[in-house]
Amino acid sequence: MDRGGRDERHQGDRDRVRGHGRGAGGGGRRPSCRWRRRCRAGSRADRVPGGLDGGRRRQDRRHQGRPGDHRPWLEGSEGPGRPGAQAGQARRQPRRGRGRAEETERRRRLRRNQIARYLVAAPGPVLAPVPTELEACLKEGKRGFWLDIEKPDDQDFALLEKTFKFHPLTLEDVRHQNQRPKADEYPGYVFLVLFTAELKAKHLLVREHHLYLSNQYLVSVHNEPSDPLNRLRERIAANPDMTHRKLAFLFYLVVDQLVDALFPVLDRLNELTDQVEDQILIKPDTATLSELAVLKRKIVSLRKFLGSQRDVFQRLTTMTIAEPSDQSAMAADFPREMSIYYRDVYDHLVRHSETVDSLRDLLSTAMDVYLSTVSNRLNLRITRLTVFATLFLPLTFFTGFFGMNFGALVGRITAPWHFWLAVAIMLATTAGQLIYYRRRGWI
Incomplete structure (x- = not known):
């Protein structure tokens, strides 16, 4: 077929497309994708080497590799325009290589984030599939994760002992609770005992948390539900980009959440202290004295662990994690990189300690005011009784004499x-x- 014949045929195809799309009144449904592809292929036939067959080969190269393509010239058999198709593949090879690398990197990041979110969001006892994921993460040694265990049972302790190989002394502390705030260094990790408190229905609930901090993982264990950690998991679920930060930053988020949970508790205790002081001045009674004693007991409970916990974070600002010989390639002093964040937590603890000391002084003063008020009222009553008794003294003398x-x-x-x-x-x-x-x- 000569050049003129092809042009006439393509012009006819274009006319049919226009007529099919507009109809008699200039409106109608748009031409299908197949008609538009034929029209574009025909209009570019004079610019593509090989004529119309070359245009079709360019279309075929777009579809190459898609599921459902069973064209013989795409499956390796000989067909028209095969050298042109191979040339097109050679020209597109670099782009496909970059796409494959980007896809691999995207899948790797997705896999890492899925594991991180799965471990972070898993409440309660450790589920069955997790140990396999943990062993894979520990063997790779490149990506960190946070494992939160609530109300651990024997299966969880077996996981901590066999998979993580934690020291038996730390596991004993986790089992028995009632520890003091501390930070002990072990080969490859640091074992921390931290406390926070919650105020529910005027009852102060002190929560003990055990943390294992390493360059690979952060494991938190607690026997009671922890509202601060639950709020942190919600933040991570709402903002998955937080999983891209370093593990040291995740540890900072955990301890900062535990420490900041004391702010509303102290604010509430401050309000209760003001109410008790007002009651002492207005109407001091035994109920007020009971409330004062309960508040003082709560302040003492907070003061017991705040002082030691403040010393722990003061030590964390300069602590380095000793690495075993088989993990010497890992960075050993990543907490030092976060020392400025730990100082922020330390400052919060100093504020908490000062607030607790201030509340303790206020309660001591309120107790003194209560005792003074009660003593003054007692003296006033005794004075009145003495006056009435003195009034009857001369009357008794007259009547008796x-x-x-x-x-x-x-x-x-x-x-x-x-x-x-x-x-x-x-x-x-x-x-x-x-x-x-x-x-x-x-x-």
């Missing part, structure tokens, strides 16, 4: 006005006493 049954008195006091005279004398004496006591400020 003139009530004696001697003949000299009985025979002489016979007139009716003698009685009213005695009553007037007693009333005058009582009135004089009241005036005197009032002037002295005794009543």
Whole structure:
């Protein structure tokens, strides 16, 4: 077919496409993708080497590798335009290579994030598939993860002992609880015991958390539900980019969440202290004294672990993790890189300690005020009782003296006005006493 014949045929195809798309009234449905591809292939036939077959080969190269393509010239058999297709593949090879590398990197990041999110978001006992993932992560030694275990059982302790190979002394501390805040260095990791507190229905709940910190992992174990860690998991679920940060930064987020959970507790205790002080000044009673004693007990409970916990974070600002010989390639002092963040946590603990000391002083002062108020009220009552007893003292003297049954008195006091005279004398004496006591400020 010569050049003129091909042009006429392509022009006819284009006319049919226009007629199919517009119809009689200039409107109608758009031409299908197949018609548009044929039109474009025909219009470019004069610019593609090989004519119309070359255009079709360019279309075939677009579809090459797609599922469902069973064209013989794409499966390795000989067909028209095969050298052109091979040339097109050679020209597109670098782009496909870059795409394959990007896809591999994307899958690797997705895999890492999936493991991180799965481990972070897994509450309660460790699930069955997790140990396999943990062993893979520990063997690779390149990506860190956070494992949070709530209410550990025997299976969880077996995982901590066999998979992570934690020291038996640390596992004993986790089992028995009631430890003090500390940070102990072991080969390859640091074992920390940290405390936080929650205030629910005026009850202070002190929560103990055990943390294993390494360059590969962060393991947290606690026997009770932890609201701070639950809030942190929600933050990570809402912002998956947080899993791209270093493990040291994740450790900072965990401890910062535990420490910052004390701010609302201390604020609430401060409000309760103000209420108790007002009650002491308005109406001190035994109920107020009970509330004061309960508040003081809560402050003492907070003060027990805040001082030691502050010393722990002061030590963390300069601590380095000793690495075993088989992991010497890993960075050994990543906590030092985060020392500025640990200083921030340390500053928060200093503020908490100062607030607790201030509340303790306020409660001690409130106790003194209560005792002084009660003592003053008791003295006032005793004073009033003494005044009333003193008022009856002269009355008792008059009635006792003139009530004696001697003949000299009985025979002489016979007139009716003698009685009213005695009553007037007693009333005058009582009135004089009241005036005197009032002037002295005794009543």
